[in-house]
Ligand SMILES: *[C@@H]1O[C@H](CO)[C@@H](O)[C@H](O)[C@H]1NC(C)=O
Ligand SMILES: *[C@@H]1O[C@H](CO)[C@@H](O)[C@H](O)[C@H]1NC(C)=O
Ligand SMILES: *[C@@H]1O[C@H](CO)[C@@H](O)[C@H](O)[C@H]1NC(C)=O
Ligand SMILES: *[C@@H]1O[C@H](CO)[C@@H](O)[C@H](O)[C@H]1NC(C)=O
């Protein structure tokens with residue numbers, strides 16, 4: 001019986017999902033023989049970097065060996081037929097089956113009709129009693145139906161709305177629901193579906209044993225806050241898929257170590273494959289790839305350069321950041337810049353892709369949030385200040401192209417004592433010492449092994465920021481370093497993600513976790529200890 005169920009599940013998988021994955025394979029498969037060879041993959045990957053002045057050239061002898069190795073490894077990792085030097089559709093199908101078996105669940109991306117896929121949560125400005133949820137269906141619900149979430153056995157139903165957008169003939173439907181009136185620090189199992197126009201008759205209801213979320217507990221009940229943080233992921237090609245698998249494994253390893261939310265610092269799906277084209281299938285695959293995590297903890301995003309296609313239409317429509325769902329008066333630009341206040345952290349999400357110069361709306365927002373934080377710090381309400389954006393303010397990667405970010409914003413982040421700034425864009429890992437204006441600062445408080453920054457500053461403006469670049473979540477690593485600047489504490493080029501532990505008001509810890517760690521690999525680690 002079980003055997004029969006499995007057979008029918010697999011039959012279902014292979015027939016339903018073929019179209020999305022087939023489209024993806026067709027995109028790479030230049031001669032349409034159903035086989036993806038190294039050269040075809042190379043040309044496909046190169047499309048993502050068209051805008052870079054010096055695109056990776058298949059004939060440039062120096063980097064060629066490295067690129068060949070990377071492609072060889074991709075084929076080796078994904079290929080189930082060890083005697084073939086190419087990938088075929090079923091290699092990709094197996095990958096998705098694997099991903100979902102890690103969560104011990106029916107693959108949520110294999111649905112039809114009105115079955116919810118691409119489920120993802122996000123915080124609003126009220127992390128204690130609200131939550132935002134969104135999902136996609138392939139079919140349009142009839143006009144009398146509205147999407148719902150049912151989050152307890154009795155009356156708990158929230159009703160939402162439906163939208164879509166018109167890029168690349170995309171014709172699926174995005175449903176989004178604002179949930180209010182939740183209990184702080186509570187865990188909810190939920191179901192998703194559709195309700196009739198009387199707001200009483202539920203017409204469709206779908207469940208999944210893994211669909212649960214938690215609201216943030218009040219500060220006095222908060223143990224510690226844990227966050228996944230990374231940038232530059234993408235899906236099957238590049239290796240975002242591999243990194244996501246390692247995140248899911250980490251998530252399932254120990255319930256006490258499960259993060260409260262994710263922070264993705266831009267370059268999300270890599271659906272854009274040229275100056276103007278964006279392939280919606282890649283967005284769909286990506287959103288299903290993250291769903292095992294994003295259906296359980298809020299997935300918060302900053303914007304990267306790879307979201308820019310069609311004036312950011314996909315990013316603007318698919319994501320629901322607090323600046324879009326319930327903006328404050330300074331969050332004037334939809335998903336692009338916003339504040340997220342948690343028990344221990346004042347987060348500031350910036351868009352390095354939009355104007356931040358004096359007089360811009362983003363700059364006005366930033367100054368306003370920093371002033372609010374100053375008051376809260378002085379009232380002992382919120383200890384940590386973390387800034388996130390896509391292009392790094394500090395990077396010793398040769399290809400860094402962050403424009404006037406440092407000139408425009410460094411004075412502000414120093415003035416207000418940003419503890420940590422987290423960036424992506426460069427496909428590498430790099431951590432700085434405490435740094436101001438390119439100088440390694442506050443040396444007396446930085447341990448000689450470079451792991452602990454402990455200071456007893458009595459005012460936040462006496463400290464120095466530490467910068468992290470974590471563009472290692474899957475996008476193709478093809479970087480080169482400049483000679484190590486003094487402020488560059490640790491740097492490497494390996495796939496992986498970050499895990500931030502805000503233990504309490506005085507201890508913040510960070511771990512770099514490599515997706516494919518070998519015995520000789522060291523994973524970076526550091527801690528900031530400060531008075532509050
Ligand atoms: C594996 O790859 C080899 C080499 O291309 C091919 O001859 C063989 O048929 C493949 N086997 C399967 C099961 O696809
Ligand atoms: C159903 O709920 C929506 C808002 O959620 C409201 O606009 C609409 O008027 C309600 N319809 C009925 C029949 O109560
Ligand atoms: C792009 O979107 C922004 C809103 O996010 C809008 O103000 C602007 O006019 C749009 N630009 C174009 C060229 O459509
Ligand atoms: C921005 O304005 C401030 C004063 O408000 C000034 O000190 C600073 O130099 C200006 N920055 C730039 C890059 O013009």
Ligand SMILES: *[C@@H]1O[C@H](CO)[C@@H](O)[C@H](O)[C@H]1NC(C)=O
Nearest residue numbers: 435436437438439440441486
């Ligand atoms: C940075 O250090 C250099 C010497 O290493 C010094 O000349 C310069 O004044 C310092 N800059 C700042 C802003 O402290």
Ligand SMILES: *[C@@H]1O[C@H](CO)[C@@H](O)[C@H](O)[C@H]1NC(C)=O
Nearest residue numbers: 444445454455456457530531
């Ligand atoms: C900071 O204060 C703590 C507790 O008062 C003390 O143990 C620690 O040595 C101090 N650290 C520095 C760097 O002064």
Ligand SMILES: *[C@@H]1O[C@H](CO)[C@@H](O)[C@H](O)[C@H]1NC(C)=O
Nearest residue numbers: 374414415416459460461462
């Ligand atoms: C630091 O903040 C204090 C109190 O707000 C202020 O008096 C002082 O001028 C600031 N120092 C610097 C260097 O900004």
Ligand SMILES: *[C@@H]1O[C@H](CO)[C@@H](O)[C@H](O)[C@H]1NC(C)=O
Nearest residue numbers: 224502503504505506507508
């Ligand atoms: C804060 O967390 C650190 C690390 O877990 C711990 O050593 C320290 O005792 C905690 N401080 C307080 C005040 O709980």
Ligand SMILES: *[C@@H]1O[C@H](CO)[C@@H](O)[C@H](O)[C@H]1NC(C)=O
Nearest residue numbers: 073076077242246515516517
């Ligand atoms: C790690 O990489 C090696 C060599 O590229 C490969 O054999 C191994 O399967 C990989 N492991 C994981 C967990 O990806």
Ligand SMILES: [Fe+2]
Nearest residue numbers: 232267425475
């Ligand atoms: Fe990137």
